[in-house]
Amino acid sequence: MSNKMFDFDIETLGEAKISSPIRMSRNNGDGMADYVSDEDRILYSVQTHEEDGVRKPLLDDTMEEAGPREKIYFNPSHVHAAICTCGGICPGLNNVIRAVVRCFWYRYGVRRISGIQYGYLGLLENSSWPLIPLDPDVVDDIQEKGGTILGSARGGGKQVEEIVDSLERLNINILITIGGDGTLRGAYDIGEEIKRRGLKIAVVGVPKTIDNDLSFIDSSFGFDTAVASAVPSVRGAHVEAKNSINGIGLVKVMGRESGYIAAHTSLAQSDVNFCLIPESPFDLDGPNGLLEHVKRRILERGHAVILVAEGAGQEFAPPTGETDASGNIKYHDIGIFLKEKLKSYFKDEGIPTSIKYIDPSYIIRSAPANSYDSIYCARLGAHAVHAAMAGKTQCLVSRVNNQFVYLPIKQAVSKRSHVDIEGTLWRDVLENTRQPFSMKN
Ligand SMILES: Nc1ncnc2c1ncn2[C@@H]1O[C@H](COP(=O)(O)OP(=O)(O)O)[C@@H](O)[C@H]1O
Numbered sequence: 235m236s237n238k239m240f241d242f243d244i245e246t247l248g249e250a251k252i253s254s255p256i257r258m259s260r261n262n263g264d265g266m267a268d269y270v271s272d273e274d275r276i277l278y279s280v281q282t283h284e285e286d287g288v289r290k291p292l293l294d295d296t297m298e299e300a301g302p303r304e305k306i307y308f309n310p311s312h313v314h315a316a317i318c319t320c321g322g323i324c325p326g327l328n329n330v331i332r333a334v335v336r337c338f339w340y341r342y343g344v345r346r347i348s349g350i351q352y353g354y355l356g357l358l359e360n361s362s363w364p365l366i367p368l369d370p371d372v373v374d375d376i377q378e379k380g381g382t383i384l385g386s387a388r389g390g391g392k393q394v395e396e397i398v399d400s401l402e403r404l405n406i407n408i409l410i411t412i413g414g415d416g417t418l419r420g421a422y423d424i425g426e427e428i429k430r431r432g433l434k435i436a437v438v439g440v441p442k443t444i445d446n447d448l449s450f451i452d453s454s455f456g457f458d459t460a461v462a463s464a465v466p467s468v469r470g471a472h473v474e475a476k477n478s479i480n481g482i483g484l485v486k487v488m489g490r491e492s493g494y495i496a497a498h499t500s501l502a503q504s505d506v507n508f509c510l511i512p513e514s515p516f517d518l519d520g521p522n523g524l525l526e527h528v529k530r531r532i533l534e535r536g537h538a539v540i541l542v543a544e545g546a547g548q549e550f551a552p553p554t555g556e557t558d559a560s561g562n563i564k565y566h567d568i569g570i571f572l573k574e575k576l577k578s579y580f581k582d583e584g585i586p587t588s589i590k591y592i593d594p595s596y597i598i599r600s601a602p603a604n605s606y607d608s609i610y611c612a613r614l615g616a617h618a619v620h621a622a623m624a625g626k627t628q629c630l631v632s633r634v635n636n637q638f639v640y641l642p643i644k645q646a647v648s649k650r651s652h653v654d655i656e657g658t659l660w661r662d663v664l665e666n667t668r669q670p671f672s673m674k675n
């Protein structure tokens with residue numbers, strides 16, 4: 235009996251018949267890297283379970299291994315490839331752009347590569363931002379800088395017909411979109427419209443999310459840099475707290491629906507005493523509320539460090555009712571809210587404190603990629619190009635179980651990734667911070 239749970243089949247524009255200009259081998263053991271075939275598969279779940287007294291894989295789902303194919307769909311001299319970056323910025327965007335351009339140019343000999351400015355907005359009819367011609371010289375040093383040389387924006391992604399009109403008008407036949415769940419949903423819809431019109435345009439995504447909230451990916455690019463960039467703020471908050479009488483250091487990091495940055499930073503810099511994430515709701519007041527626990531900690535140890543993810547504790551205030559241009563709900567500033575709450579609570583308790591609030595969110599997001607992410611982005615970018623040249627579409631490149639794979643966008647955006655509060659990451663965070671496993675009364 236098959237234990238399949240997911241649809242990992244990749245769509246293609248048609249049969250790949252053209253011999254790849256990349257010279258590789260077909261045989262193992264000849265000292266030369268091999269082409270990857272569509273039949274090379276990677277197991278999705280590495281867990282086992284017991285069946286009839288035998289240990290077997292938990293799931294039978296397999297994913298298509300990423301890499302250069304022997305036969306490709308597009309004739310490189312007919313390709314006009316375009317790249318766009320959408321949503322909030324993230325460390326590593328320029329590294330991905332650089333890798334994509336270099337792979338198209340050097341590996342496949344593609345000479346028409348264009349950068350679309352400000353995400354999907356740059357593909358709308360009334361866009362006044364010209365395409366940026368890209369080549370290896372243009373992208374030479376861009377990995378040194380944070381952000382994206384193309385600019386990024388929210389909004390516009392739902393104007394699918396206009397976007398496909400633009401792709402047609404500009405003769406673009408490969409679109410590489412670098413963005414998060416919103417961008418990927420947009421890319422999928424663009425792919426559907428392309429299909430409806432019977433066009434041969436490949437749409438391939440490179441998943442970007444500083445919050446690390448996409449499923450079907452070990453960890454998103456830029457996340458490692460984000461954690462490394464958050465560490466100095468926690469260190470600073472700790473030093474400030476320790477050097478004050480009853481000092482409290484409060485740091486806010488990004489993480490709208492998933493508290494991965496906060497959880498990992500708590501492990502990376504174990505000065506954190508309370509890590510607050512959206513997945514683990516907490517009370518403020520009462521004997522098991524946050525304020526009482528912070529008081530106990532202050533009375534026992536004379537200082538405390540709190541690290542809060544932006545999406546935590548949103549229930550303490552009525553929804554803002556506001557959304558950004560992409561439709562994402564705008565959140566209350568939980569950092570400022572907590573600072574005020576702590577201040578008035580300790581005043582009422584007659585305990586003098588000194589609260590230092592640090593919000594490094596935009597410093598973290600705009601940092602250039604560290605070495606780990608630079609390597610990761612270089613590989614993601616090249617793999618996205620291999621997929622597109624092979625005619626794969628409405629797919630994205632991911633790393634699962636430390637292997638690069640292609641996944642259908644539809645499946646990849648079907649659920650978000652959250653910190654599992656019964657899982658090992660959160661268990662380790664609780665062990666490190668020594669905060670109660672629940673701060674609900
Ligand atoms: N459900 C959706 N369908 C189509 N396009 C979307 C959708 N959600 C967002 N988009 C588009 O994707 C782009 C980026 O979305 P956003 O949520 O800002 O960032 P991210 O891609 O990082 O999630 C925007 O241009 C937006 O219009």
Ligand SMILES: O=P(O)(O)OC[C@H]1O[C@](O)(COP(=O)(O)O)[C@@H](O)[C@@H]1O
Pocket residue numbers: 320321322323414415416442443444445488489490544558599
């Ligand atoms: O200031 P902005 O652009 O609204 O961005 C803030 C948001 O961007 C993020 O960093 C990431 O959002 P996206 O990946 O959806 O672009 C969130 O954590 C944060 O809420």
Ligand SMILES: [Mg+2]
Pocket residue numbers: 321414415416562
């Ligand atoms: Mg989003």
